[in-house]
Amino acid sequence: MTTLLEEYYRYDLNNSGFIERKISIGEESVLLVGIAQSGKTSLLKNHLLGMKKSHYLYLDCRDLRLDVEELNEVLEPFCREHKISVLALDNYREGIRVFDVAQLILTSERPLDVPVMMLELNLLDFEEFLAFEPKFDSTALNHFFQLGGFPAMHRIHPSERLLYLQKTLTRALEPIELDILTQASRMVTQKVSAYNLYERLKGERKISKDKLYLHVQSLIDKRYLLMLSKYDHPSAVKKLYLCDTAIKQALNLQKHFGRVFENLIYLELLKHKIECYYDEGIDFYLPERSQIVLALPFANEHALFKKVETLEGFIITHGVREIIAVTMNLESTLSHPIARIEMVPFPQWTLAEE
Template sequence: MKTLENCYEFNFSKITFVERKIRITHPKTIITGASKTGKSYLIYDFLSNFKTKDYIYIDLKDPRNSLEEVKDNLALFLRQNQITVLVLENFSFEFELPYCDNIIISTSIPKSIRGFKNITVSALDFEEYLLHDNRHQNMLQSFNNFFKYGNLSEVINIEEHKKVQRLQEIIKLQVQNETQLEILKLLFENIDEKKSLYQLFTTLKNKIKISKDKFYETCKIFENNKTIYFVSKYNQEKANKKIYSYNHSFLNAISHNKKFKNEFTNMIFLELIDKYKNIYYLDNIDFYIKSKNIAIVGIPFFNTLLVNSALRKIYKIMDEYQIKELNIITISNDEKISHENFKINVIPFYEWALS
């Protein structure tokens, strides 16, 4: 039982944990989420409430750990040591779960089990990012780094010249082969674009040899583990979906082609995903939150004179869908626009994200 004996020696009581908006609150919990969003640290925080002798932590991706040994001996080991908390990291449900008072599972395979609560861990939102950012006291400086290098906690405090390299490494952690890497890069390159999977497949087919089924299957994997999001047009399921990444800065890590507006809009989307169940887009409107009757548009460098034509198109859609409020998210502009039919706010991202 070498694997189990070694896993039983872990002590998480001294790990520093910065508070997140999401926590493990149920004794039987299945955690999913994209790579490096903080799933493990939520587990460490949960384990810090118990004595070391009461839990066993098994990471099934650790090459030192034998899956067969865990499968054959786990139930007996739990009973012999009176363990009350079982953690299975990177578990793919290869064996039946033994009895234990508390079972915490992290997995890339979303699965519902009776008696278990499912939670999805997203990357840091801007408010959480500020709590993790120990280097910058200036809001503008923090925002600039958040925009440039993204929302993953481990990237925040590493040296600047190593940040992009680490982002590239994290991208590669999420794939099993070069084909999956090319698919993921293609999806990142098309954030905030309206593209069908067939259009993307056709593009990739001209670059590498790949079947349509394999392409669609891989995209579904990335969607299921929340690496990629597909946003539908409201009331038009057959319309092309807009594509978003769980970290807006991955585009900057894989390409020298700057798409400032796309990255900015992706960043806005990530502030919405944990707040609203249903997010849509409309013509000329980036995000439509029907439950709140709100339209959200990203215009990084807002100038009333320059965007009057765009605003008229937005107002027309708001009239059509009877939307009462428009939030225009900017880099730094802050103003009110008077309109007889709508409430219109022009707000800097950092103010909007913290409101």
């Protein structure tokens, strides 16, 4: 095992084509958490390449030659001997013993019980996506819908992108989890419980309800599935979203642009850490802002007024001051006696949140 560590210690890291992300690794010890292909390894290597090579040890824990018991015997003495100040364990395996170093960096697809600060890396939001685009013009939003937030999608030929996502998910998930995610991709933006998923899947494979519930929770813990609560009703059935809209395209043939658009808006709200909920007829209620956000990609002013009429009870009861209808390209400010109403194109809306 010492031979393996020597190999990694001599290894020259390569991180060509790295583009800065919104988060970075500082001087603290951290657990970098994100789903497969979210960019954890690139972010980690970018941090290490800013240091003197002899000061760090990078180890990919997926290496099939790695034996955890043997590694635990030699890793700490190796780091002491070579005066390693930064130990980076990429794709960390539970069971690998950690110890005091100046900086310990772990990466994982899920939160772990380790004595370091957790740093969550999301997929690209729209602003980050623009850094990968050759130019920012009217095609950028369409590209965002097609490619989603996986950083590697820009480097893959268009004919291979969906297969790339399928392979990524197949490697990252257990077969039952992939089945659950496939079923969930057909139910995006709908109110969905674990029992609903069980009812859909029990005819396709033999699995106990309890085991399926555990796998659903695993997908939620790893942030492949996202659940939105109903306002002031935490026990109500939650609305289901995917961590990336491109997953829906990769796992089923159903086309429903409105749902994809709503999913995209929710991802932007999450990435900007904005507290939000759903309610009947309301896509997103932002209580701290006294604001409602509606996903209406192709709505006109008349349709929006009719929509607001159905929400007047909620608006008055909760003191909503502003209603924003996020659209594809229509921009307008409407006069209304109850609340301010705006129609805002998606790029303008999400970049304004910055």
